[in-house]
Amino acid sequence: MGQCLICQNWVSEQPSLAQLLMMASIHAPVLCRSCQQRFIRIEGPTCPICGRQQTKTTVCHDCLRWQKEGSLPLVNQALYQYNGAMKQFMHQYKFLGDYRLRQAFSAEIQARIKQRAGAMIVPIPVTPKTERTRGFNQVLGLLGNLTTTAALETRHVDKAIPQSSKNRQQRLLTEQPFQLTAGADKLIRGNRIVVVDDVYTTGRTLHHAAHLLKQAGALTVTSMTLAR
Amino acid sequence: MQINDLRDLIGRQLLAADLTPELLERPEVQSRPAIKKTTSGWVCNRCGQQLTSQTRLPHQQMYCQHCIQLGRVSTLTKLYTIAENHTFRQSQTPILTWQGRLSPNQLAASNRVAANFQQTVPHLLWAVTGAGKTEMLFAGLAEAIQAGKRIGIASPRIDVILELAPRIQAAFAHSELTVLYGKSPEPYHYCQLTLCTTHQLLRFYRAFDVLVIDEVDSFPFAGNVGLHFAAEHALNASGALLYLTATPDTTLLRLAKQNRLRVTYLPLRYHGFLLPEIHRHLAFNWRKRLARGRLPQLVQRKIQQNVKHHQRFLLFLPRVTDLDPVESALNQLNLAGRFATVHAAHPNRADIVMRMRTEQLDFLVTTTILERGVTFPGIDVMVLGADDPVFSVAALVQIAGRVGRKPSRPGGQVDFFCHGMAQNVLGARRMIQQLNRRGQRMGGKAWVNA
Numbered sequence: 001m002g003q004c005l006i007c008q009n010w011v012s013e014q015p016s017l018a019q020l021l022m023m024a025s026i027h028a029p030v031l032c033r034s035c036q037q038r039f040i041r042i043e044g045p046t047c048p049i050c051g052r053q054q055t056k057t058t059v060c061h062d063c064l065r066w067q068k069e070g071s072l073p074l075v076n077q078a079l080y081q082y083n084g085a086m087k088q089f090m091h092q093y094k095f096l097g098d099y100r101l102r103q104a105f106s107a108e109i110q111a112r113i114k115q116r117a118g119a120m121i122v123p124i125p126v127t128p129k130t131e132r133t134r135g136f137n138q139v140l141g142l143l144g145n146l147t148t149t150a151a152l153e154t155r156h157v158d159k160a161i162p163q164s165s166k167n168r169q170q171r172l173l174t175e176q177p178f179q180l181t182a183g184a185d186k187l188i189r190g191n192r193i194v195v196v197d198d199v200y201t202t203g204r205t206l207h208h209a210a211h212l213l214k215q216a217g218a219l220t221v222t223s224m225t226l227a228r
Numbered sequence: 229m230q231i232n233d234l235r236d237l238i239g240r241q242l243l244a245a246d247l248t249p250e251l252l253e254r255p256e257v258q259s260r261p262a263i264k265k266t267t268s269g270w271v272c273n274r275c276g277q278q279l280t281s282q283t284r285l286p287h288q289q290m291y292c293q294h295c296i297q298l299g300r301v302s303t304l305t306k307l308y309t310i311a312e313n314h315t316f317r318q319s320q321t322p323i324l325t326w327q328g329r330l331s332p333n334q335l336a337a338s339n340r341v342a343a344n345f346q347q348t349v350p351h352l353l354w355a356v357t358g359a360g361k362t363e364m365l366f367a368g369l370a371e372a373i374q375a376g377k378r379i380g381i382a383s384p385r386i387d388v389i390l391e392l393a394p395r396i397q398a399a400f401a402h403s404e405l406t407v408l409y410g411k412s413p414e415p416y417h418y419c420q421l422t423l424c425t426t427h428q429l430l431r432f433y434r435a436f437d438v439l440v441i442d443e444v445d446s447f448p449f450a451g452n453v454g455l456h457f458a459a460e461h462a463l464n465a466s467g468a469l470l471y472l473t474a475t476p477d478t479t480l481l482r483l484a485k486q487n488r489l490r491v492t493y494l495p496l497r498y499h500g501f502l503l504p505e506i507h508r509h510l511a512f513n514w515r516k517r518l519a520r521g522r523l524p525q526l527v528q529r530k531i532q533q534n535v536k537h538h539q540r541f542l543l544f545l546p547r548v549t550d551l552d553p554v555e556s557a558l559n560q561l562n563l564a565g566r567f568a569t570v571h572a573a574h575p576n577r578a579d580i581v582m583r584m585r586t587e588q589l590d591f592l593v594t595t596t597i598l599e600r601g602v603t604f605p606g607i608d609v610m611v612l613g614a615d616d617p618v619f620s621v622a623a624l625v626q627i628a629g630r631v632g633r634k635p636s637r638p639g640g641q642v643d644f645f646c647h648g649m650a651q652n653v654l655g656a657r658r659m660i661q662q663l664n665r666r667g668q669r670m671g672g673k674a675w676v677n678a
Contacts, residue, residue: 097302098300
């Protein structure tokens with residue numbers, strides 16, 4: 001018994017017989033069923049590069065554009081579609097700062113990352129100012145107590161306009177916002193790296209991060225996001 | 229939207245994110261911690277509720293999840309305020325521009341309201357639906373405005389605020405008024421009269437000398453610890469608090485019994501006619517019938533009759549999910565009347581209610597959102613599934629009270645269609661009969677349809 005993190009209604013889930021017999025620890029669901037149903041998992045055919053949900057398995061037009069610009073392909077895996085429910089969720093979690101909401105998807109995203117055994121997890125950082133006012137990094141919140149490597153930090157002291165309030169053109173023109181943290185290049189060299197972010201929108205942020213990590217000698221760089 | 233004017237911070241308590249960086253730097257701006265530590269744990273200074281271990285942030289910081297929808301209160305921010313200094317523009321005379329007259333019963337209640345605006349003991353004005361509660365405030369409010377006091381009028385219901393605002397503005401035509409709610413299109417500005425939802429009271433701090441809370445027994449104010457705390461703290465130390473309702477809940481009645489609340493009671497409507505009584509009808513298995521695309525025959529006949537005689541009405545349904553089947557069943561009847569359905573989360577909610585008000589619609593199919601605080605002249609009311617537990621006794625009495633509010637048609641039909649016998653319907657009938665017996669003693673008359 002617990003309250004749904006989003007709608008505050010009470011959730012009570014009957015444990016299954018198998019759960020009872022195996023005496024497995026029973027986790028109360030953190031979202032109620034009707035809230036869960038509003039999020040759409042990415043399943044079936046996706047873009048092989050950015051992991052976007054589509055009807056075919058061909059490279060999507062956004063990724064073709066990245067190719068045309070001569071950027072190396074960044075293979076991304078996303079868990080959910082960025083629909084209205086996810087947008088609202090991100091608003092509540094990031095902008096209102098309801099840190100409890102990290103529990104809604106953290107178990108799922110952690111399970112996915114654990115499938116990539118041996119990879120080094122690099123979270124996308126937030127600016128020091130955001131860290132001060134929001135009080136947390138939303139990506140680290142999703143990752144729970146997984147071991148991460150803080151290889152990246154933000155370059156500009158203050159971002160004039162946050163990425164989320166720019167349009168597509170403005171986003172794509174954004175300059176490299178990151179730099180390597182002190183001593184990070186030794187850790188990165190020769191390693192397989194997964195960069196983790198909350199949302200893949202144009203891919204600009206993740207491409208910048210991947211570029212930096214590859215330059216520093218990473219063996220491979222892939223990315224994972226909660227939504228695409 | 230961030231505020232930039234010092235005056236907009238007077239008597240309020242806002243977070244750093246609500247103010248522009250320039251305003252935040254001004255020396256006049258005072259601050260106090262947003263969260264305090266007590267012997268029993270961490271407590272939010274804005275809503276007064278206890279924090280739980282669930283809402284811990286990294287680095288030993290805490291935040292409050294109870295009032296987070298109005299911006300997050302945490303140990304990372306403070307509450308910013310400028311003490312109330314009554315520097316608003318004084319109203320021009322004449323202050324009261326309302327020309328109407330009160331009935332002798334109303335006048336007696338109005339005098340008590342005005343007298344209690346000088347007192348710090350909370351006061352409850354318990355007057356039946358259609359008694360003219362708003363008009364009974366005018367004399368007291370006029371006195372308060374004259375005395376240069378700051379006045380707040382709040383309600384848990386946004387529809388109530390939206391209906392109240394033009395009436396208050398018309399009654400005090402030379403006074404400035406600001407209306408504040410979650411998505412209000414007009415920005416807030418500091419002035420003598422503030423109308424707002426009870427949630428917005430969380431953003432005021434020792435501001436009001438007089439605070440009126442209309443429909444005090446309704447959701448979400450009733451039983452909400454945070455909003456009660458907000459109301460107490462929006463009021464200054466010597467301020468007067470007035471509650472208005474037609475259906476006080478047990479909490480208010482208990483306070484009254486303990487002499488912690490003064491009560492003024494008015495069981496008769498201003499036009500002197502009694503409340504319309506509830507007629508019960510059986511609509512056995514109406515949901516099953518609706519699933520087959522048809523309304524109960526009795527309901528169908530009643531609707532057709534009303535449309536034929538141009539009798540406007542409201543049809544109440546218990547649940548939002550009932551609206552669509554009823555709408556499609558009505559569409560099959562090929563009625564000549566225009567109608568719409570509306571519920572709390574309807575995108576055009578305000579617009580549809582406005583169209584009913586301006587008589588562009590003949591009837592409205594709705595949930596409990598229109599149960600109180602709204603007046604459509606000359607309407608009848610039907611409730612399908614009145615025995616559903618979502619309708620409390622108070623809600624049913626309020627719904628019945630939508631009828632007969634105008635002197636030109638001081639009565640009307642109230643029809644409840646139920647699947648079976650239910651305590652809430654019986655309770656509502658009993659309450660109306662009780663009120664009418666008291667009303668009769670004061671000289672109330674029953675209305676007979678000509």
